[in-house]
Amino acid sequence: xxxxxxxxLWRYLDGELTVTEAAEVQTHTMRCPMCAERLEHTRQLAAxxxxxxxxxxxxxxxxxxxxxxxxxxRGPREHAPERRWRWxxxxxxxxxxxxxxxxxxxxxxxxxxxxxxxxxxxxxxSVAVRNAPSADNLVEVGAGTGTSSGVTVQNLVNQPLxxxxxxxxxxxxxxxxxxxxxxxxxxxxxxxxxxxxVHVVLIAGGRILHTLVTNxxxxxxxxxxxxxxxxxxxxxxxxxxxxLSPQGDLVVVVWRTGYRPIVAYDVGVFGNGxxxxxxxxxxxxxxxxxxxxxxxxxFDTGPYSSYHVLAGQALAAWAASLAPGSGTSVQxxxxxxxTQGGLSIHVQDPSGRPVSGASVRIxxxVHVxxxxxxxxxxxxxxxQTPGIGDWRFSGPWNVAGPPEVATVIVWKDGYAPAVxxxxxxxxxxxxxLTVQLEPIRWRQSHGWDNNLGAxxxxxxxxxxxxxxxxxxxxxxxxxx
Amino acid sequence: MRCPAGMCQxxxxxxxxxxxxxxxxxxxxYHITHNPNDVDDLTQxxxxxxxxxxxxxxxxxxxxxxCRIARNHCYDALRKRRLRSEVTLEDAAVEQxxxxxxxxxxxxxxxxxxxxxYALLTELGETDREILVMxxxxxxxxxxxxxxxxxxxxxxxTRVSRARQKVQELLExxxxx
Numbered sequence: 343x344x345x346x347x348x349x350x351l352w353r354y355l356d357g358e359l360t361v362t363e364a365a366e367v368q369t370h371t372m373r374c375p376m377c378a379e380r381l382e383h384t385r386q387l388a389a390x391x392x393x394x395x396x397x398x399x400x401x402x403x404x405x406x407x408x409x410x411x412x413x414x415x416r417g418p419r420e421h422a423p424e425r426r427w428r429w430x431x432x433x434x435x436x437x438x439x440x441x442x443x444x445x446x447x448x449x450x451x452x453x454x455x456x457x458x459x460x461x462x463x464x465x466x467x468s469v470a471v472r473n474a475p476s477a478d479n480l481v482e483v484g485a486g487t488g489t490s491s492g493v494t495v496q497n498l499v500n501q502p503l504x505x506x507x508x509x510x511x512x513x514x515x516x517x518x519x520x521x522x523x524x525x526x527x528x529x530x531x532x533x534x535x536x537x538x539x540v541h542v543v544l545i546a547g548g549r550i551l552h553t554l555v556t557n558x559x560x561x562x563x564x565x566x567x568x569x570x571x572x573x574x575x576x577x578x579x580x581x582x583x584x585x586l587s588p589q590g591d592l593v594v595v596v597w598r599t600g601y602r603p604i605v606a607y608d609v610g611v612f613g614n615g616x617x618x619x620x621x622x623x624x625x626x627x628x629x630x631x632x633x634x635x636x637x638x639x640x641f642d643t644g645p646y647s648s649y650h651v652l653a654g655q656a657l658a659a660w661a662a663s664l665a666p667g668s669g670t671s672v673q674x675x676x677x678x679x680x681t682q683g684g685l686s687i688h689v690q691d692p693s694g695r696p697v698s699g700a701s702v703r704i705x706x707x708v709h710v711x712x713x714x715x716x717x718x719x720x721x722x723x724x725x726q727t728p729g730i731g732d733w734r735f736s737g738p739w740n741v742a743g744p745p746e747v748a749t750v751i752v753w754k755d756g757y758a759p760a761v762x763x764x765x766x767x768x769x770x771x772x773x774x775l776t777v778q779l780e781p782i783r784w785r786q787s788h789g790w791d792n793n794l795g796a797x798x799x800x801x802x803x804x805x806x807x808x809x810x811x812x813x814x815x816x817x818x819x820x821x822x
Numbered sequence: 823m824r825c826p827a828g829m830c831q832x833x834x835x836x837x838x839x840x841x842x843x844x845x846x847x848x849x850x851x852y853h854i855t856h857n858p859n860d861v862d863d864l865t866q867x868x869x870x871x872x873x874x875x876x877x878x879x880x881x882x883x884x885x886x887x888x889c890r891i892a893r894n895h896c897y898d899a900l901r902k903r904r905l906r907s908e909v910t911l912e913d914a915a916v917e918q919x920x921x922x923x924x925x926x927x928x929x930x931x932x933x934x935x936x937x938x939x940y941a942l943l944t945e946l947g948e949t950d951r952e953i954l955v956m957x958x959x960x961x962x963x964x965x966x967x968x969x970x971x972x973x974x975x976x977x978x979x980t981r982v983s984r985a986r987q988k989v990q991e992l993l994e995x996x997x998x999x
Binding site: 394395407410692 | 853936
């Protein structure tokens with residue numbers, strides 16, 4: 343009789359074995375005194391570990407909970423952090439959204455076409471940006487039914503994905519082309535002291551929008567900004583009706599002689615609908631020419647730090663609701679490029695087993711690819727798709743336009759869908775993309791306690807390269 | 823208080839539900855900083871920060887989200903305050919155990935055994951110790967821990983297994999002396 347492995351004993355105690363496997367452990371330990379003793383030792387060790395770790399933690403002061411609740415009621419500035427996080431804190435003002443009609447749209451055009459100068463100090467420095475918004479693409483789309491912001495994905499997981507289309511905000515009704523608001527940047531040192539004389543350069547869509555300098559308090563003046571909405575999200579943003587507020591992309595370059603420069607690739611700017619964007623940077627002392635520090639919201643892995651779970655859910659539901667068969671065309675303010683690249687999708691579950699029968703569509707601007715289904719090996723045929731420009735990486739060095747990307751949507755009933763917003767498309771090339779689809783039951787068994795049907799982010803970490811960040815710094819320095 | 827993103831399902835509520843997460847955060851804060859004097863303040867800062875940035879919560883597992891904020895905040899604080907130079911893990915342990923020495927004999931005996939395990943835990947790497955805290959004290963799944971640590975769930979499982987094995991071996995070695 344072979345003995346039980348220690349790992350199996352732990353899995354038994356952790357409740358990770360199936361009913362059958364657990365019964366086998368119980369039967370075995372009844373017959374095998376050695377394994378019964380091991381199991382008891384393991385159980386004791388688990389208890390001792392917990393006790394030791396718990397005993398070390400000091401009890402909270404009696405008023406702790408009340409203190410926390412009191413702190414929550416105070417405004418952000420009152421607990422302003424000597425230890426601030428880099429990311430934005432937002433207020434609660436109304437959104438200053440420029441809607442897609444009339445003057446707002448005109449602003450969008452003037453602000454984003456090559457060489458357009460309104461509101462930009464550096465108009466002549468702008469570069470040719472392909473896929474810039476065009477009024478020709480501004481068409482009111484009526485497919486969206488609209489819903490309140492309180493979409494609870496968990497409650498929908500037992501329904502076929504396609505039936506959710508009527509319950510989620512989909513294509514935009516009069517989606518905003520531009521999102522506007524004000525930005526303020528604060529810079530301090532590692533010791534928390536405000537840093538004056540720091541150059542802060544705001545860049546979007548291949549244009550330098552503002553060059554600012556921090557004052558004695560380490561702050562830039564609050565500056566009004568107009569940003570084009572995130573091109574990957576543009577088709578599903580629908581103003582007040584959507585679960586997502588219109589939001590833009592912004593690159594912030596922070597530099598001062600003697601300090602390591604910082605390049606922040608921001609997404610979701612003004613996305614909280616309050617029309618303000620504040621950001622704090624902590625600069626480290628550094629040598630000239632040191633590789634810039636890169637920070638980027640939306641580049642991390644993980645279901646919450648990938649951006650826009652709700653957008654993913656809406657996209658997947660929308661894709662599932664399309665009639666099967668040939669490719670289709672949707673109305674979008676983002677034209678697709680005229681080049682085509684190939685994407686071959688491999689779908690697997692968290693154990694690495696291929697998932698057959700999964701549906702795949704690729705969205706790029708107005709173009710939606712033909713519906714593809716994975717075969718027994720989890721593979722699709724190569725899907726040809728155009729791309730849209732990823733403006734986060736636009737600068738004078740991308741003279742032919744920014745890198746092109748497309749949105750990949752994968753879904754199957756019983757699984758959480760997966761969405762990749764910015765999957766690179768190489769003109770004339772073919773790329774294989776592996777997508778993990780997580781079964782709802784798998785998520786339940788792995789501790790998910792809400793939003794079981796939330797879309798996974800297909801791509802892993804995709805922080806821009808140090809070279810890209812260095813180019814932004816050089817560009818900013820040349821214009822400051 | 824309803825989470826504006828509609829994602830939290832009122833779990834992160836300032837009027838009581840918040841209490842559910844206080845212990846979770848406190849455990850991690852102490853075992854990262856090892857400074858009992860800072861635990862209350864850091865825990866409060868983390869909860870306030872999580873509350874203020876609740877719009878950034880994009881779904882998924884809220885406990886993992888909160889622990890990730892806590893972990894980042896603690897390391898940020900350590901960098902700025904250099905807590906580690908003020909209190910070493912051993913010092914902190916001594917400070918804690920000095921309090922428990924006043925408990926009745928039966929408890930003290932139990933403490934002796936527990937203290938031995940705690941001392942062995944100090945021989946693990948920081949990452950392994952944090953993972954064990956989340957697994958054994960916060961009762962988090964491998965997937966949750968993976969989300970906090972930015973690892974694959976399989977890697978977390980392997981680390982937990984190795985850490986437990988190491989503690990077990992050290993205990994057996996001591997018992998054999």
